[in-house]
Amino acid sequence: MEFFDILVSILGSAVRLSIPLLFTALAGLFSERAGIFDIGLEGKMLASAFASACVAYMTGNAWLGLLAGIAVSIAFSLIHGFASITNRGNQIVSGVALNFVAAGLTIVLGQAWFGQGGRTPQVPGEGRFAPIILPGVDAMREVPFIGPLYANVISGNNILTYIAFLMVPLSWWVLYRTRFGLRLRAVGENPGAVDTAGISVPWMRYRAVILAGFLCGFAGTYLAVAQSAAFINNMSAGKGYIALAALIFAKWRPVPVMFACLLFGFLDAVANFMQGKVVPGIGEVPVQIFQALPYVLTCILLAGFIGVARPPKAGGVPYTKER
């Protein structure tokens, strides 16, 4: 039974760790399916974490924090769009630049405003997204297996977690069941087809990056005012890149994105759990293995050793109408 308790606790933490990945990977999904590579997911996550923490601290309202996080993240998206859609600049370079701007600016402004070395002050309780206890937890507690799973993995998460999982079917629905989604997928594969159908390619792509900004706003907010209670320097800590890896690992499809994020979140949780523990018969397993595994898996996938990851055909290529 001890093993089961451990598993439940790891699963619970896996879910919590996968949420920012999930929002961010879905953000990348919309941007990249429209043909705009987004290395800047990391920066958007960081910037929105900072913005949401600031506003949540000042207003004591978590929802206003979320709004601020989304607004700032979208602003970053618009710069990315201005560089890569309007000015046909290199999308990778633009993403790298925005990551730096976010990494630096959050600390500079944080220090200037709060004087705590870049951190924001603790967000008060009502300014955070608190865990929600789902009905029937107590009643189910006695049910073997399902009870603890329900209480610790399904229940007890904050509202953003549930929104994240709702975003998966919603993203799928938007991509595959709406006119917007059809055009968005088309513009990432063959912008010429979209253009000759009388649809504006730049406007389609702008809408896609704005959507990416919107979702990254949730990810950052989750980090700062749901998972923690303040903004901490560089608190995204590479999660934007893991999300990118998850997106590639899922071959740019929404439901597999969820599973990839859960897998990578699970690896992260295992790494945390294994810290300093000795596995009988093997000895101490270095946590770095679990930390590196998402990247190693993604490289193996990219090499075409597990299926073929076919990126959107027009990805990374600025669209020029004149031939």
Add this chain to the structure above:
Amino acid sequence: MSTASVPLPAWISYGVIPLINLMLAFFFSGLVIWSIGENPFEALKFLVQGALGRGDAIGFTLFYATSFIFTGLSVAVAFHAGLFNIGSEGQAYIGGLGAALVALALDRYVPWYVTMPFAIAGAAIFGAAWAFIPAWLQAKRGSHIVITTIMFNFIAAALMVYLLVNVFIVPGKMAPETRTFLPGGQLPKLDWLMALFGLRLGPAPFNVSFVIALVMCFLVWVLIWRTKLGYEMRTLGVSPTAAVYAGVPYVRTVIVAMLISGALAGMMALNVVMGASARLQVEFVAGAGFVGIAVSLMGRSHPVGILFAALLFGILYQGGADLSFEMPNITRDMIVVIQGLVILFAGALEYMLRPAMVRLYQQFAGK
């Protein structure tokens, strides 16, 4: 007709436009400083003084610049072959392993100048090895090198932490780092060089790596513009179809270019590991690999441009540290903002001003 095809004279394309882009980056940086209630010009004064005002300040500036020259050259070499190597950071990190292994093996037995060539080779080979897999994946399997090099940065970080925590750590110590190298494993400081200019180096770790960096600038210049390999790399980078026509072997050229790029990144470790801290430490690269992207973009991938861009960033890094003492409101991370803005304006928005410039030029040239 679109302005994209109108030719502009070189002094506008390579002089005026990059300069304006740089000014824009600094203008927005100034805006950030102004917005947090400080005087940008005051800040600039402190920054320049902090970077160039004293002997040790200059020493630190040149020390940082040395690292950036290596990583800037690394990004530039790959870029000439049409490859975007975002992995200089990880390659430098692994390069540190190569340098440290050599230093640890030899420092008891031989003086520094015997260790140095082996250390250069060790750093270069380890850095190159780390670039090899992404290069091979790009050349043979078409895996996007931008993504794989990013992934390899993180894999390098995990690997190095593991090695330092579990293998190299000095028994009984807490810090995940190797033992301190003896003088036989250290690169000496260039205090005599500073003394020539009547400056005192003080505690600044400005060391022989700077000379190695200058030699590498020259060698990269020779490679790109004076060798057959460099010619093939540039052909591939500018026109992949013409490269096919000319019989440039794609797989070999991609892999060799990346190996050289990785080797240059790896050599950056000499400066920090053997020239400054005399031991291998966690995260010693500290973002220099990414600064290399900014340096290479700003220096237009030319060694001379890279030298100046690296000096500029050296000034920013050293001066920024000093600035944060003088104006506690502005943290060192302001440098990162400036760096990001430079990459944004000099890189991603490099075409922004072109149409306006073409119109201006046509007006003045009377066409």
Add this chain to the structure above:
Amino acid sequence: MSLGPSKEPAIELVGIDKKFGAVHANKNINLTVAKGSIHGIIGENGAGKSTLMSILYGFYHADEGEIRIFGKPVAIRDSQAAIAAGIGMVHQHFMLVENFTVLENVMLGAESGQLLAKGVASARKELKRLEDDYGLEVDPDAVIEELPVGRQQRVEILKALYRGAEILILDEPTGVLTPAEADHLFKVLRVLRDQGKTIILITHKLREIMAITDTVSVMRRGEMVATRKTAETTVEELAELMVGRRVLLRVEKGEAKPGSVLLSVRNLTVKDSRGVTMVDDVSFDVRAGEIVGIAGVAGNGQSELLEAIAGIRKPTSGEIFIDGQPAANVDPARLRDLGLAHIPEDRHHMGLVLKFEEYENSILGYHRNEQYGKGALLDLEAIRKDAEEKIAKYDIRPPNPRLKTANFSGGNQQKIVVAREIERDPKMLIIGQPTRGVDIGAIEFIHRRIIEMRDAGKAILLVSVELDEVRSLSDRILVMFAGKIVGEKEADAGEQTLGLMMAGIAA
């Protein structure tokens, strides 16, 4: 039964004029196409057909002129406006999303509502109706990239019809089709016409014009030179109108003295990236001291043939021998060692690196030669000196080896390539479009050099879409059509004979 074309005009173009920089692509074009007819527009490559149709579809804007659709003047600002005016276009390179289904492609941009579900149902019904009405059968749930090319084209037609197109423009529709597929397309076009649609067919294939159109216009060098009723004209007349009575650039040359076989091609087959056979079981020889010209309308496999011989494109099967050595699937660097020089069709993307300085391009492909530097290094002084000599000998202007190649004119750029390839003194030379976009003076110069090469005992294979050029330079002419060599003629063969062979009509 068809009642024949009515008199009401569907399209009227009045005084359409378009310039791209110095190139006058369309000169004062007037055209009237009757409703319910198939109108052909024929002309050689670069005659301005595609530009005219792009203006009609809103991709370009005419500098001057008026477009009237069904009698009403319309401003076609973009593709959306063209679609709204009832114009549909089937592009030469299909504008399809390859990993989408047929249904999704047809719906794109005409989804009827924010949600797809409703649109899908009605699109499905509409596709069924179009299938019944026009015989355009296609599985709506098939994914585009899994369909053969002919089917993909049908989806393009369906796309246009789904959007309610009354006027259908087809740009070189048969270029990618097999003859059977092309026949089927024509059947479909006839049905469409009989149901009242107006069709414009752009092509350079005379056979198609005769087979399918009601009326035909001929374009030449940006001008609309004639319009005829198809029934009242002949292939011969159209061929003459298309080519025009040009001043023949006669090149002084003596009798060829062919020697031993230097280039030998056996059963060569080449497929393109889509798997379409572009060169189909081709065999021929080129001897020392002769020029063999390949005549043919662009897109009949000449480019792929040249690239396969030059080592740029991998042949699917067959053999190539250079001076007796196997040379199929050999990389271009090794082929140069074997004595093959190649002046490629596309100097902008292959023959030159436009961003390089002139002298750098003067060694492209030969940069590994000892002459340009020992070992790994380049000897820039030797290269520049060599470049200067070529500049002087070939009168390349401006005579500056340090100038960026993009800043030379087309003719001088071509001279840079010609100088590089000829001055290597190769055993054989393969040439694609030696004088495309080159001024008259440079044309004569380049032609003289090619003859000199022949007289020096080199084997020369020449591909050009300019029939004149092939005729005036070649000692023997091979005609290529649909990937095959359909016949061989002596150099003095008549223009019409060759023209008919190029159109795949006579052998």
